[in-house]
Amino acid sequence: DAKTTQPTSMDCAEGRAANLPCNHSTISGNEYVYWYRQIHSQGPQYIIHGLKNNETNEMASLIITEDRKSSTLILPHATLRDTAVYYCIVRVVRAGGTSYGKLTFGQGTILTVHP
Amino acid sequence: DADVTQTPRNRITKTGKRIMLECSQTKGHDRMYWYRQDPGLGLQLIYYSFDVKDINKGEISDGYSVSRQAQAKFSLSLESAIPNQTALYFCATSDSPSSGIINEQFFGPGTRLTVL
Numbered sequence: 001d002a003k004t005t006q007p008t009s010m011d012c013a014e015g016r017a018a019n020l021p022c023n024h025s026t027i028s029g030n031e032y033v034y035w036y037r038q039i040h041s042q043g044p045q046y047i048i049h050g051l052k053n054n055e056t057n058e059m060a061s062l063i064i065t066e067d068r069k070s071s072t073l074i075l076p077h078a079t080l081r082d083t084a085v086y087y088c089i090v091r092v093v094r095a096g097g098t099s100y101g102k103l104t105f106g107q108g109t110i111l112t113v114h115p
Numbered sequence: 116d117a118d119v120t121q122t123p124r125n126r127i128t129k130t131g132k133r134i135m136l137e138c139s140q141t142k143g144h145d146r147m148y149w150y151r152q153d154p155g156l157g158l159q160l161i162y163y164s165f166d167v168k169d170i171n172k173g174e175i176s177d178g179y180s181v182s183r184q185a186q187a188k189f190s191l192s193l194e195s196a197i198p199n200q201t202a203l204y205f206c207a208t209s210d211s212p213s214s215g216i217i218n219e220q221f222f223g224p225g226t227r228l229t230v231l
Contacts, residue, residue: 043119043205043222044158087157103220105150105157 004088009110012082018075020109022088025069031092033064034103035073037084044087044105047073078113085110118142119223121206127229134193136226138206147189148207148220149173149181151200158205164189165211196230203227 005023012018024033035047048055048062050071055062061074075082087108119140128134138147145166150158150173160173162181170181178200182190193200204227207220 041203041225041227043207043225044220045222046219049219103158104160107155107157 004090004106006086006088006106006109008107009112012075012078012111012113014080014113014115015077018078018082018111018113020073020075020086020088020111021070022073023070024088024090027068027090028092031090033062033068033071034089034091035060035062036087036089036103036105037082038087038108039081039084047086078111080113080115083111083113117224119206119208119221121204121223121226123226124224125227127231128196129231130197132196132230134196134228136191136193136204136206136228138189138191138223140187140206140208140221140223142208142210142221143186144208144221145186145211146209147183148209149179149189149191150205150207151175151202152205152225153202161191161204193228193230196228198230201228201230 032049032051034049036044037047038044048057048060050062050064052064052068064071085108087105089103122137148163149161151161152158159175161175161179162173163171164183167183167186180192203225205225206223209220
């Protein structure tokens with residue numbers, strides 16, 4: 001699986017957009033980008049995933065560059081409850097194989113949303 | 116009720132003791148996982164199971180064993196606990212490839228284990 005690089009920490013003002021970058025320059029064609037977050041000491045929570053097109057759901061938007069070497073998770077209107085560690089994960093998605101389904105978590109980005 | 120539950124939520128034990136952490140799920144998922152998290156670090160995969168008859172080692176399986184008693188239950192054992200196994204342990208489940216969001220994993224609330 002491709003390695004990802006994320007900033008260690010970021011700050012954001014409440015109500016503003018939080019833009020979390022992720023570099024995955026060695027990503028291959030069959031690898032998806034996934035984002036999870038972990039609020040202090042709770043289990044991680046799935047946010048969004050994508051292959052090459054931009055994606056949006058009720059939680060966030062995912063912007064993937066055309067060359068797929070980087071992506072940005074956007075929380076459009078950050079709240080205090082969005083303070084968490086955000087993990088960018090690159091995973092092969094295929095129907096078979098013993099590696100299927102495993103997630104490799106790095107250290108992530110600590111996002112602090114302040115009033 | 117929570118979809119993925121873990122017991123106990125907190126445990127303090129002594130070096131050399133045998134410890135079992137239990138995970139139950141009501142999501143009907145075939146796949147279950149055990150992770151550990153050390154302070155300030157990401158999650159590391161210990162063991163995973165794709166169905167009741169399937170058990171696989173993860174990145175850091177030494178010192179651990181697992182049992183998949185049923186589709187809904189996946190237990191993690193520390194045969195002889197040591198202090199560097201002090202960590203936060205998470206159980207997770209995921210659906211099989213043919214349905215749902217591929218690779219979305221649902222995590223339990225975690226078990227905080229301290230080995231003295």
